[in-house]
Amino acid sequence: MTAMIQTERLTKHFGSNQAVNGLSLEVNQGEIYGFLGLNGAGKTTTIRMLLGMIRPDSGSSYVFGQRVDAGSHKLWAKVGYMVETPYSYPELTVRENLEIIRRLRGITDRRAIDRIMDKLQLTAYRDRKAGALSLGNGQRLGLAKAMLHHPQVLILDEPTNGLDPAGIVEVRELLRELAFQHGVTIFISSHILGEVSRLTTRIGIVHQGRLLQEADVKELQQQLRKRLLVQTRDTGSARKRLIQAGYAVQEAGEGTLLLADERAIANPDHISKLLVYADMPPTLIRVEEEDLEAYFLRMIEAEGGKKG
Amino acid sequence: MNQWISALGVEVLKLRRSRLFWISLAASMMVPVMIGLVFSGTIGSQSSFEGEINMAGLLKELGIVISMGGLIGFGFVFSWIFGREYSDRTLKDLLALPLSRYGVAAAKLLVAAVLSMGLALLVFIVGCLTAGLVGLDGWSLEVILHGFGRYAEVSLMVICLSIPVAWMACIGRGYMTPLGVVLLTIVVAQFGGALGIVEYIPWAIPGLFSGASGEESSHLEAISRMLPYLTGGIGIIGTLAWWRYADQT
Numbered sequence: 001m002t003a004m005i006q007t008e009r010l011t012k013h014f015g016s017n018q019a020v021n022g023l024s025l026e027v028n029q030g031e032i033y034g035f036l037g038l039n040g041a042g043k044t045t046t047i048r049m050l051l052g053m054i055r056p057d058s059g060s061s062y063v064f065g066q067r068v069d070a071g072s073h074k075l076w077a078k079v080g081y082m083v084e085t086p087y088s089y090p091e092l093t094v095r096e097n098l099e100i101i102r103r104l105r106g107i108t109d110r111r112a113i114d115r116i117m118d119k120l121q122l123t124a125y126r127d128r129k130a131g132a133l134s135l136g137n138g139q140r141l142g143l144a145k146a147m148l149h150h151p152q153v154l155i156l157d158e159p160t161n162g163l164d165p166a167g168i169v170e171v172r173e174l175l176r177e178l179a180f181q182h183g184v185t186i187f188i189s190s191h192i193l194g195e196v197s198r199l200t201t202r203i204g205i206v207h208q209g210r211l212l213q214e215a216d217v218k219e220l221q222q223q224l225r226k227r228l229l230v231q232t233r234d235t236g237s238a239r240k241r242l243i244q245a246g247y248a249v250q251e252a253g254e255g256t257l258l259l260a261d262e263r264a265i266a267n268p269d270h271i272s273k274l275l276v277y278a279d280m281p282p283t284l285i286r287v288e289e290e291d292l293e294a295y296f297l298r299m300i301e302a303e304g305g306k307k308g
Numbered sequence: 309m310n311q312w313i314s315a316l317g318v319e320v321l322k323l324r325r326s327r328l329f330w331i332s333l334a335a336s337m338m339v340p341v342m343i344g345l346v347f348s349g350t351i352g353s354q355s356s357f358e359g360e361i362n363m364a365g366l367l368k369e370l371g372i373v374i375s376m377g378g379l380i381g382f383g384f385v386f387s388w389i390f391g392r393e394y395s396d397r398t399l400k401d402l403l404a405l406p407l408s409r410y411g412v413a414a415a416k417l418l419v420a421a422v423l424s425m426g427l428a429l430l431v432f433i434v435g436c437l438t439a440g441l442v443g444l445d446g447w448s449l450e451v452i453l454h455g456f457g458r459y460a461e462v463s464l465m466v467i468c469l470s471i472p473v474a475w476m477a478c479i480g481r482g483y484m485t486p487l488g489v490v491l492l493t494i495v496v497a498q499f500g501g502a503l504g505i506v507e508y509i510p511w512a513i514p515g516l517f518s519g520a521s522g523e524e525s526s527h528l529e530a531i532s533r534m535l536p537y538l539t540g541g542i543g544i545i546g547t548l549a550w551w552r553y554a555d556q557t
Binding site: 048053055073074076077083087088089090096099103145 | 314321403406408557
């Protein structure tokens with residue numbers, strides 16, 4: 001299958017700063033790809049190169065299998081995008097800003113504007129000047145501009161920035177519908193792994209311009225660290241008993257014991273039985289899984305020892 | 309072609325909604341009215357103008373005003389139309405469209421040039437109407453038509469000289485750099501006079517041609533008269549090339 005979005009060893013320097021370093025990735029049709037990294041990791045530079053706004057020092061990017069460059073304007077007819085915080089002409093209304101995009105994209109159906117405003121809950125603000133919109137509604141307007149022409153590929157840089165929790169859920173559902181029901185390929189950058197993991201099917205982690213890891217979200221779940229949390233009324237005695245039984249035990253404070261070895265995690269019932277027979281029945285016993293945020297930070301720290 | 313016409317329409321819509329448009333219209337009407345009233349002796353002092361106080365003198369004065377004020381006024385138009393995309397951070401919405409970047413930049417250049425021409429024409433028409441209303445000596449259609457040729461050429465030169473301001477707005481990513489460049493060109497034009505090379509400084513040519521320097525323009529060589537148009541050509545190439553080839557970070 002030809003990838004809808006592809007980069008090959010994409011590299012870009014700004015002076016002595018290496019913004020993107022040999023980055024290769026592929027996104028297939030209907031996939032929602034989460035491009036994850038801290039601020040300054042190279043996400044926006046990659047997106048700008050994908051859109052032909054910046055010329056790479058070396059390497060190439062392809063959309064619909066066609067090589068991207070600043071002159072390949074026909075390519076963008078089926079691509080919607082939002083780069084960084086969206087801005088609109090402040091003295092023009094929401095409707096007029098969308099009208100500008102409608103004309104520039106050659107969309108003949110004028111009702112497309114009403115439909116996208118309805119979809120993104122902007123109808124109530126249609127006659128409000130863009131300069132007077134809240135951050136969240138400005139973000140919705142940016143998304144509306146990106147989606148107005150029913151693109152087959154959507155490239156979105158931090159699309160849920162500034163949205164309230166209800167707005168985040170709405171946008172997430174909208175993007176899932178586009179991908180899973182209409183086959184739209186979506187490339188989303190974010191620095192919030194929790195958010196990306198709820199939406200995407202595959203994740204690429206970028207740090208200091210390099211792609212550290214690329215994995216399906218399901219695969220990623222299996223790589224998360226797990227540990228067993230145990231609480232009893234006598235923490236000290238319970239700890240001694242577990243050590244006697246051959247477990248490695250750590251104290252996590254507030255009367256909680258942590259067991260990281262696989263034998264304990266796979267068999268919490270054995271731990272429970274052991275403590276009950278020792279007359280120290282657990283008041284809490286639970287397998288805790290490392291969350292994705294922690295995993296992300298652990299990955300980055302393992303790479304460079306720095307979080308940003 | 310249709311999409312390029314749409315791009316033109318978009319630029320016109322943005323312009324119509326801007327304060328710049330209405331302020332520039334108001335200024336282009338106020339200035340010739342003031343000149344007409346001073347020429348008629350209604351306000352100010354007629355002696356503040358050199359030359360004849362009649363219709364021919366007023367037309368010459370309008371040419372002088374456009375040769376100096378136009379560099380600032382038209383420069384501001386080009387600066388705003390290009391610089392606002394950087395200042396308002398809306399440029400990125402214009403870079404990955406199914407319309408060539410040359411097309412978008414050319415639409416902007418055309419709208420800025422047409423607005424500048426319109427403003428120059430407005431100055432001329434309002435000046436002539438004011439002169440007619442105050443009954444200035446020598447007011448006749450023949451004199452007006454005779455004066456219009458030179459006024460139109462001066463205006464065209466100034467518009468061409470303003471085109472590189474668009475390029476500077478792209479390089480400087482906003483309004484401030486191009487406005488600085490406009491001021492610099494005026495200073496350079498003045499220095500050129502002191503150094504005796506004024507005929508080879510493009511930004512000084514409209515002033516010489518309109519008679520702002522008090523000299524006759526007939527001695528201007530063809531190369532001098534070509535310089536503003538060459539400068540405009542360089543401005544067009546520079547602006548289009550910048551949109552097409554420069555990294556848009």
